[in-house]
Amino acid sequence: MVDKKKLRRRPSKVELGETELAIQWLDGEHSRFSLADLRGSCPCAVCCQARGQSEQEMQLPGGELPVLTGGAATATASAREFIYVGRYGIRIEWADGHNTGIYTFESLREQADG
Template sequence: MTTDQKQTPLDIAIDLKQSEVRIKWQDGHTSVYALDFLRKNCPCALCEEERKKAEATPMYVMSPDLANALGELDPSRPAEKVGQYALQFFWTDGHRSGIYTYAYLRQLG
């Protein structure tokens, strides 16, 4: 089994009714992600910074943007592929700077 197969999606299903994303990988594994979970794990620099601060500081108050993020995708344009290596999600709160690489998604799943 190569790392490539583990990080290459065969099929990506974005299920807005169930509020989840399902990815079937080439190695046969299927990962299911709740949209809330994906939104809270947004890999953009801003959100990453927030998560790091929250981890390091017990009393840290996360920015409401991230803490209250709903994890809802724009139904007319929920996500797009970025090249061969990543997905970009379009959240209804306007946040869209996170590029979720397949390597990152596989790790999250």
């Protein structure tokens, strides 16, 4: 018996391109993820905090445009390589050296399925 639900979240092949990450899943589906989107949604603590801060800045009264500072505004969306993390995800090493975000296959697949 094959557990289809497990296969859904297992990649048979992961390919890193210039602007996107392509995943071939064991259940036969194929997904592509924009590297810019992946970088923008980096799940590591540093990036999550940076995004939280800029959301707060946007809520400042007075209508001033928030000044984007730090990682969020300047983060590169080009990736050097990716490393498998156990069997559940990958870690992407970005061209600027940032590599602490782990993208689980489960969350990638959820994103792909919308």
